[in-house]
Amino acid sequence: MFTKNKYFNKKTGLKLLVYAVVIGMFWLKMSYIQSNIFSLNVENANEASILAFNPLSSIFLIFGLGILLGGRRGMFVSYILGSLLLYVNILFYREYSDFITIPMLNQVANLADLGGSIGTILNYSDILLFVDVLIAAFLLFYLKPSRFQAFKPKRREGIILAVVAIPLFIVNLQWAETERTDLLERTFDRNMLVKYIGVINYHVYDAVLQGKTEMKKTLADSNELVPAINYLNENKKKDSNHLEGVAEGKNVIAISLESTQTFVVDNTLHGEELTPYFNDLKEEGAYFDNFYHQVKQGRTSDSEFLLANSLYPLNRGAVFFTHSGNEYEALPSLLSENGYFTNVMHANDKTFWNRNVMYDSLGYDDFISKEDYEVTQEKSHGWGYLDEYFFEDSLNKMKDMDKPFFSKMITLTNHYPFTLPEEKKYIEEGETSSGTLNRYFQTIRYQDEALKQFVENFKDSKLYDNTILVIYGDHFGISENHKEAMGEYLGKDINDFEQFQLQRVPLLIYGKGIEPQENHTVGGQIDLRPTLTNLLGIEDENPIQFGNDLMDKDRRELMITRDGDFANEEYVGIQGACYDRETGNPAEDGACEEGFDAAQEELEISDSIIYGDLLRYLDETEMVNSEEQQASSEEKGSVQP
Numbered sequence: 036m037f038t039k040n041k042y043f044n045k046k047t048g049l050k051l052l053v054y055a056v057v058i059g060m061f062w063l064k065m066s067y068i069q070s071n072i073f074s075l076n077v078e079n080a081n082e083a084s085i086l087a088f089n090p091l092s093s094i095f096l097i098f099g100l101g102i103l104l105g106g107r108r109g110m111f112v113s114y115i116l117g118s119l120l121l122y123v124n125i126l127f128y129r130e131y132s133d134f135i136t137i138p139m140l141n142q143v144a145n146l147a148d149l150g151g152s153i154g155t156i157l158n159y160s161d162i163l164l165f166v167d168v169l170i171a172a173f174l175l176f177y178l179k180p181s182r183f184q185a186f187k188p189k190r191r192e193g194i195i196l197a198v199v200a201i202p203l204f205i206v207n208l209q210w211a212e213t214e215r216t217d218l219l220e221r222t223f224d225r226n227m228l229v230k231y232i233g234v235i236n237y238h239v240y241d242a243v244l245q246g247k248t249e250m251k252k253t254l255a256d257s258n259e260l261v262p263a264i265n266y267l268n269e270n271k272k273k274d275s276n277h278l279e280g281v282a283e284g285k286n287v288i289a290i291s292l293e294s295t296q297t298f299v300v301d302n303t304l305h306g307e308e309l310t311p312y313f314n315d316l317k318e319e320g321a322y323f324d325n326f327y328h329q330v331k332q333g334r335t336s337d338s339e340f341l342l343a344n345s346l347y348p349l350n351r352g353a354v355f356f357t358h359s360g361n362e363y364e365a366l367p368s369l370l371s372e373n374g375y376f377t378n379v380m381h382a383n384d385k386t387f388w389n390r391n392v393m394y395d396s397l398g399y400d401d402f403i404s405k406e407d408y409e410v411t412q413e414k415s416h417g418w419g420y421l422d423e424y425f426f427e428d429s430l431n432k433m434k435d436m437d438k439p440f441f442s443k444m445i446t447l448t449n450h451y452p453f454t455l456p457e458e459k460k461y462i463e464e465g466e467t468s469s470g471t472l473n474r475y476f477q478t479i480r481y482q483d484e485a486l487k488q489f490v491e492n493f494k495d496s497k498l499y500d501n502t503i504l505v506i507y508g509d510h511f512g513i514s515e516n517h518k519e520a521m522g523e524y525l526g527k528d529i530n531d532f533e534q535f536q537l538q539r540v541p542l543l544i545y546g547k548g549i550e551p552q553e554n555h556t557v558g559g560q561i562d563l564r565p566t567l568t569n570l571l572g573i574e575d576e577n578p579i580q581f582g583n584d585l586m587d588k589d590r591r592e593l594m595i596t597r598d599g600d601f602a603n604e605e606y607v608g609i610q611g612a613c614y615d616r617e618t619g620n621p622a623e624d625g626a627c628e629e630g631f632d633a634a635q636e637e638l639e640i641s642d643s644i645i646y647g648d649l650l651r652y653l654d655e656t657e658m659v660n661s662e663e664q665q666a667s668s669e670e671k672g673s674v675q676p
């Protein structure tokens with residue numbers, strides 16, 4: 036009995052040792068790859084610890100599942116497949132500085148590119164990344180010390196490993212959330228996700244995301260597009276003739292100003308204007324002071340989505356990530372069809388917000404990203420290339436572009452945490468109780484200086500005669516957390532109504548042929564596309580758009596936020612409460628009912644389009660629908676609203 040027990044202990048001890056060595060080897064390899072082969076931009080010791088810890092849960096999971104399905108062989112298969120997955124990621128990363136997503140696998144062209152250059156991304160030393168596979172094979176199959184049986188994992192050990200993976204992942208996630216809140220909801224950059232949850236978990240996450248997307252899409256059918264078409268037929272004015280085509284054939288430079296809110300316009304700090312150049316420039320163009328951002332978690336990318344599609348972004352996550360594989364009838368494609376060279380200029384990594392993938396779906400011809408700018412340390416700060424250099428290089432690039440072009444430029448410097456090199460601070464910082472707001476004034480002032488240099492050089496260039504500028508803020512920079520400090524600055528209590536009004540961002544349309552005007556219409560980023568196509572005189576046949584031309588005097592004034600709040604000509608509705616839009620005083624019960632209903636209906640319809648990927652049915656549905664409509668209007672003699 037005693038002897039048996041002793042043998043049992045030794046056997047268990049040996050088994051544990053094999054487990055520990057096999058798991059440890061894979062852990063070491065994965066950690067090495069994550070911290071030395073991928074450039075994940077680890078910023079502090081906490082992040083480095085998260086990165087070292089995050090392989091564990093996935094290793095327990097894959098080995099656990101392997102044992103459950105195939106015992107010792109299964110565990111080895113997991114080891115091989117895990118190693119291959121890591122290696123494929125390495126190859127892909129060497130080529131694209133990015134991680135594979137399932138929608139990307141569908142993009143055969145991308146991978147064909149990789150195939151073409153495979154020779155250049157293979158290294159002889161990569162062989163070393165598989166040495167551990169041989170050691171694992173030896174430990175699992177050939178290690179047979181005298182009198183002991185070879186390593187034989189039991190099914191229940193597989194279950195234990197797989198179950199332990201769950202708390203390990205929870206710890207990982209909680210830990211990661213200390214660095215980045217809502218990590219999984221706010222899917223940022225894939226590099227960031229891998230940094231926090233590890234490359235294998237990232238693939239699991241990607242698969243779940245894909246599964247959800249596919250399911251919604253599979254359950255959808257073309258009938259679902261009909262309510263959307265009907266709703267838009269009823270509620271959207273068909274034609275806007277106002278100013279139609281005044282910018283026909285012209286180039287368009289859309290400038291997305293990072294985190295720029297309307298409250299800085301015509302406002303001062305220490306007696307100095309925050310945006311002196313923009314304040315003057317807006318007098319020379321069409322300036323909109325009741326224009327709101329409509330973004331949610333996808334921030335800049337959501338504003339890009341609104342501009343391109345005149346659809347609402349999603350309430351959770353960034354549609355740039357979750358639905359980059361959808362079919363769209365986007366503005367860039369429309370402009371390309373009308374002879375434009377369409378591109379985005381943004382001096383950040385092209386994978387950020389999944390732009391490299393989504394821009395293809397939206398039909399952009401080119402994405403001029405960080406790698407196309409001469410980004411040096413001296414010319415960078417914080418998020419990267421300083422706006423003044425970005426503007427300067429971009430203007431030079433535009434001079435040589437095929438004409439007409441549509442360029443969307445996205446600035447970067449006025450981004451949280453709003454820091455600047457000393458010599459770029461053109462105004463003293465603020466004196467409120469929020470350091471964030473205090474610094475924001477300085478980055479806003481800097482951005483205005485960079486804009487000035489750009490617009491002045493633009494005016495001196497040949498482009499000036501046949502180009503319009505569409506300058507707008509992408510979203511808020513100062514969140515609700517700083518409303519006390521904002522109250523100190525603005526000298527008023529920031530209640531819900533004021534907070535809502537702070538979501539206004541500037542919009543200026545400027546260029547020869549654009550009559551100066553101060554326009555008070557209530558609108559949002561969803562209205563940019565129809566405004567632009569009307570100015571360019573381009574027929575936009577996509578009926579699935581929620582926006583209305585901002586220049587049209589008879590437009591429906593309704594701006595809906597992603598939270599289901601709204602502003603119209605008279606009222607502002609916030610979470611069930613109703614306010615008079617001019618005074619901010621509470622309005623009578625029921626005054627906002629119609630607005631709230633419209634908000635809910637529009638958001639639901641817009642979501643159904645994205646989740647169901649319904650634009651893929653547009654052609655067939657439209658044909659049926661227009662025949663039906665024709666028949667019914669002949670019957671009833673109905674008129675188009």
Ligand code: GP9
Pocket residue numbers: 333334335336383387445447450
């Ligand atoms: C990054 C820039 C900023 O490329 O667009 O993104 P944001 O954090 O504002 O969404």
Ligand code: MN
Pocket residue numbers: 293294334335509510
């Ligand atoms: Mn932004």
